[in-house]
Amino acid sequence: MKIDLQRVEDAAKELYIRALKVLPPDIKQGFDRLAASETAPTAQRVLGTMLTNIRVAEDTDNLLCQDTGVPIYNVAIGRGIELDGHALKQAVRRGCERATREYPLRSSVVHPLTRKNEHTSCGIEVPVIHIDFIDVPDRLEIEMIPKGSxxxxxxxxxxxxxxxxxxxxxxxxxxxxxxxxxxxxxxxxxxxxxxxxxxxxxxxxxxxxxxxxxxxxxxxxxxxxxxxxxxxxxxxxxxxxxxxxxxxxxxxxxxxxxxxxxxxxxxxxxxCHSARRARATFTPDGVSYGF
Structure with missing residues (x-):
């Protein structure tokens, strides 16, 4: 299966925005488990406030947290996938930049010495891109994780x-x-x-x-x-x-x-409690999004 790099770029952009705005179901279920067993009144109130924040962010289409983090993309390449690895990484980087400029998002990434912010969420070796291989035919997965400071x-x-x-x-x-x-x-x-x-x-x-x-x-x-x-x-x-x-x-x-x-x-x-991530899966049927 040949991968369209423009679709990779679009997915990288969409994933960054999705990860910052929608908390995965397993994390929400984790909150429910903790809230059901918590015995301290103050802790119960704090958990309630966190749950309210999650609900309001999703209802109003806003970010779960103001920290957009360091963007991490985990790419898993299945058997039979045709692509240019270097071009793939460049497509992911362009998508990350577009999410920051077009949405727009606050860029949290700066030069480690000058502290200059290019306002792209990108920098030297950032976004962090990990590439691995999986024993699944005609499948490419891209997971996006914004890791807050x-x-x-x-x-x-x-x-x-x-x-x-x-x-x-x-x-x-x-x-x-x-x-x-x-x-x-x-x-x-x-x-x-x-x-x-x-x-x-x-x-x-x-x-x-x-x-x-x-x-x-x-x-x-x-x-x-x-x-x-x-x-x-x-x-x-x-x-x-x-x-x-x-x-x-x-x-x-x-x-x-x-x-x-x-x-x-x-x-x-x-x-942190806002354990954000999002995933895009490329198959012959198209691109699907999830967690």
Whole structure:
């Protein structure tokens, strides 16, 4: 299947706008679960305010949050797809720029030294574009994630000693959640990357933090640790917006990779309560949008 790059550009634009305006159903269901179990009156009110914000934003066709974030596009290319990889990346970048200029959106992206803002949501190596391949014929998927600074600023890496074992993982994750406090706009999704190298662990943590709520780690030991840490994190009392309560996180989600016998990399990346994302799927039948 040959991919029309103009349609890719249009989709990249549409996805940025959709992600900023409509919260995925799994996140809304996560709010419902937390609201049903929250016992602290202040936390109940804060969760109610968050739910009102979501409803008003969608009813009035406005943004869920003023922070348009750093734009991330995850591209998955299926078997039999014909395209120019470099041209694909340029099409995604043009779509990102168009969303910012034409909608218009506030550009949150600046040069790291001069702090100059080109007002395109683009810069050196931004948008962040990840390309992977999937074993599905005639299918191209583009996922868009606007990663806000409140969550991204709370990113952590520890090269633990293997002899410390799982206890080191648990302690580090708990310490990170406590250090983040209310700065990540909880309830959060706590993404944990285990293994690999330092850079791979950080990438895995980001993947875990932006995974669909309700999904579980494909590794059974990782899935068991997810459940343990999710329970432990919500016993810390941080609560919504750091004001106390039972609802510190929607979940702790883990991705892992093999690592060296003398290493135990642990990375944590968090997603705020406005866990935004949108997806476009290209098939022979056309382009469809979802989450």
């Amino acid at each position: 409140g969550s991204e600023n709370n990113s952590f890496l520890k090269m633990a000693i293997p002899a410390e074992g799982i206890d080191a993982i648990k302690a580090f994750v708990i310490d990170c959640v406590l250090a983040a406090g209310g700065k990540t706009c909880p309830p959060t999704i706590v993404g944990v990357g285990l293994g690999g190298t330092s850079d791979l662990a950080v990438a895995l943590a980001k993947r875990a933090a932006t995974r669909e709520l309700g999904s579980v780690c494909s590794d059974p030991d990782g899935a068991a640790l997810e459940a343990q840490l999710s329970k432990a994190v919500n016993e810390l009392g941080v609560g919504p917006q750091g004001l106390g309560g039972d609802s510190t996180a929607f979940a702790v989600q883990i991705e892992l990779a093999g690592t060296h016998i003398t290493m135990n990399p642990i990375a944590v990346n968090m997603q």
